[in-house]
Amino acid sequence: xxxxxxxxxxxxxxxLGRRLGAMVYDGxxxxxxxxxxxxxxxxxxxxxxxxxxxxxxxxxxxxxxxxLLLVLSAFFFFTYSWTRGGMTLGMQAWRLRVQTPQxxxxxxxxxxxxxxxAWVSLAVFGLGYWWVLFDGERRSWPDxxxxxxxxxxxxxxxxxxxxxx
Numbered sequence: 001x002x003x004x005x006x007x008x009x010x011x012x013x014x015x016l017g018r019r020l021g022a023m024v025y026d027g028x029x030x031x032x033x034x035x036x037x038x039x040x041x042x043x044x045x046x047x048x049x050x051x052x053x054x055x056x057x058x059x060x061x062x063x064x065x066x067x068l069l070l071v072l073s074a075f076f077f078f079t080y081s082w083t084r085g086g087m088t089l090g091m092q093a094w095r096l097r098v099q100t101p102q103x104x105x106x107x108x109x110x111x112x113x114x115x116x117x118a119w120v121s122l123a124v125f126g127l128g129y130w131w132v133l134f135d136g137e138r139r140s141w142p143d144x145x146x147x148x149x150x151x152x153x154x155x156x157x158x159x160x161x162x163x164x165x
Contacts, residue, residue: 005086008103011151013138018094018152019129025090030074037073041066078118079111095153106148114146 045056057063081088086097086105098106098114106114121128121141128141135144143150 002100002104002107005097005099005103005105007154010154011097014096014132014150014152015138016129016132018096019132019140019150022088022090022094022096025093026078026088027090029089030077033073033077034070037069038066041069075112075115078115079108082106082111082114083108095155096150097153098148098150100147101149106146110146110148114142114148117142117145 041062042056045051045062046053051062057066078088081091082098083106086099091097100106100110117128118141121131131144132138132140137149139149142148
């Protein structure tokens with residue numbers, strides 16, 4: 001079920017710099033997730049399936065399953081984060097949120113399309129994100145293809161400002 005975000009009048013399209021900053025933060029998180037997945041994968045092949053240390057990672061099956069797990073873990077990290085609250089941890093740090101043009105959270109389908117398009121955007125030397133510089137609405141290819149918007153949220157009110165209210 002999609003939820004409507006608040007403060008829709010106080011958001012504006014995200015710049016390329018903010019997007020890149022969030023990508024760097026999320027990149028560190030993805031590396032940490034991949035390390036955990038790899039350790040679990042190696043432990044499964046070594047201790048559950050009984051392979052020797054020399055055999056782990058030497059078969060086509062083990063290589064393919066590890067690569068598939070790495071891709072799926074990154075995919076689920078992004079799709080879950082975007083559908084749950086509209087942002088990943090890196091996006092939270094940069095006050096970014098993904099939403100529909102009407103201000104609702106995005107669906108699983110939109111999130112999956114956005115994630116796949118993001119990989120294509122990065123694969124062509126980031127052209128899909130450089131597109132933000134040329135689009136009048138500052139949309140990237142993932143935004144355009146999935147029908148979403150990446151916006152900057154306003155700074156939260158300080159304690160003094162909340163006390164005055």
